[in-house]
Amino acid sequence: MPIYEYHCSQCEKDFELLVRSSTIIECPDCGNQELRKKLSTFAISSGTQSHASELCGSCGMTPGTCGFDA
Numbered sequence: 319m320p321i322y323e324y325h326c327s328q329c330e331k332d333f334e335l336l337v338r339s340s341t342i343i344e345c346p347d348c349g350n351q352e353l354r355k356k357l358s359t360f361a362i363s364s365g366t367q368s369h370a371s372e373l374c375g376s377c378g379m380t381p382g383t384c385g386f387d388a
């Protein structure tokens with residue numbers, strides 16, 4: 319299950335959220351639903367961890383796994 323990091327622009331809080339299809343994405347502090355999604359901390363598979371230091375400049379994920387890397 320994907321865990322995403324969000325930043326609330328209203329109360330400046332960063333938090334992680336386990337997102338299911340039915341999940342309503344809102345700030346646990348103030349209930350704001352206009353959140354900025356940060357990079358997924360869970361998207362790097364175990365098979366690519368040896369390259370974890372070479373992160374994609376676009377999204378911070380391992381090159382080749384995010385679609386942004388050329």
Ligand SMILES: [Zn+2]
Nearest residue numbers: 326329345348
């Ligand atoms: Zn908030």
